[in-house]
Amino acid sequence: MEKLIAGKSVAVNEEGYLTDFSQWDKSIAEELAQEAGINLSPRHWEVLAYLQKEHQSQVALSIRRVGKSNVVDIKEFYQLFPTAPLKTATKIAGIPKPVSCI
């Protein structure tokens, strides 16, 4: 389905995750962050960039892996993206929701 985000029409799945990363840009991230009640700080951007890089190298993301990344520890990850950080952060980063669990 299509959704209008930051004035652009982008392809998303039923949970609102972008299905085509090439459509992602910073204004889209900012609007998705607003929807989640988050104002993006420089720390947020660092974590988002890390998640995107991991996704591009086809690393399966999990809270544990993020915690051991040396980019952010789990406690801070929760402060930056409260409640369900991995789900929220991946959505803002324009990458798929991790299937860390079977």
Added chain:
Amino acid sequence: MKNLVILGAGTGGTMMANHLHHHLQSPDWRITIIDERKEHHYQPGYLFLPFDMYSPDDIVKSVKEFIPDDVHLVQQKILRIVPAESKIQLEGGNEVSYDVLIVATGAKIAPEETEGMRGAEWHKSVFDFYTFEGSLALRDKLRDWQGGKLVVHITEMPIKCPVAPLEFAFLADSFFKEKKMRDKVEITYVTPLSGAFTKPKATEALEHLLKEKHIHIESDFAIEHVDNTTKEIVDYGGRSIPFDILVTVPTNKGDELMARSGMGDDLNYIPTDKATLRSKDYENIFVLGDASNIPASKAGSVTHFEAEILTENILRFVHGEPLKEEFDGHANCFIETGNGKALLIDFNYTHEPVEGSFPFQGIGPLRLLKESRMNHMGKLAFRWIYWNVLLKGTHIPFVPATMSVPQKQ
């Protein structure tokens, strides 16, 4: 003479020994299986032990009993795998060389991964039911417990048998009902997932059941520590949940042997090709069951389906033929829902659990994704099948290794 070595004499290793000894025989081949344990446990039985539905005798037998006579059983601790030299180092200094290696060392709980989990309250008010000791300690606790807050908790995924904690919650509900004390027990199900299960379709059905049984669900809970003084579990976001009894599924990890051998990922699982079941790094090493990192459920049924495909691939490998890329992640699990009923789910890497009947379309006798008494009988019958059919590597009639999608829906 060539050597095929199997590490681990649990569900997977035992099945492979029974499959392969028909094909790889003396004088060309010698099959060796190595495991220091003397007892073979029917792990699904750990779920029933706390509720006095099974006794220890039902779930413990000897390893030896299930290993064929022409397979060499070595009951020693494995120190290290040396893949570069195709050999195994054993405690005491002995070495075993292999031409083909099958790793089936499983997964186990690692409560030490979470702060305070293995603390003062361990096996007093904090229990696991993924070990024989934990399950037995919990049985003794539940026998004369007067009620309070029962919290059933999953630390992080992946875990063995991802439906087991749900089944535990369902069985607890009916256990306390039978003891006429359900009103004295508050049951909470705490999960790091966003819902009751990993697959949306099954989650819907299972959440409905939780509601019906008055089991409260707390989702998206990533535990930071167990507080042994206040008796609470606390997550990274600061959310805390009090308990009188905590039944937790700790982090699951592959065997420490992988860390010692430099062969595992950060959870000691071996990087494995999900279709051929061969190690991604070593061409003469194959990985079966919970020991691998493939994105399939860690469950006996999955191992059983893998074993049929792996047998074929090992035979292809020793004959110099290309491997068959066939494993599809097929899982087939009974879910005990209490009151003598159970659900059955059937799914794979790509297909969600669906409704329908199994194994025969329109006939059953088992119902997919629906509670029924027949499913419960199926689960109970499975213990007999496990000891008498499955471990011996006999094919279960009408249940194919790969999922048959057109049968369902």
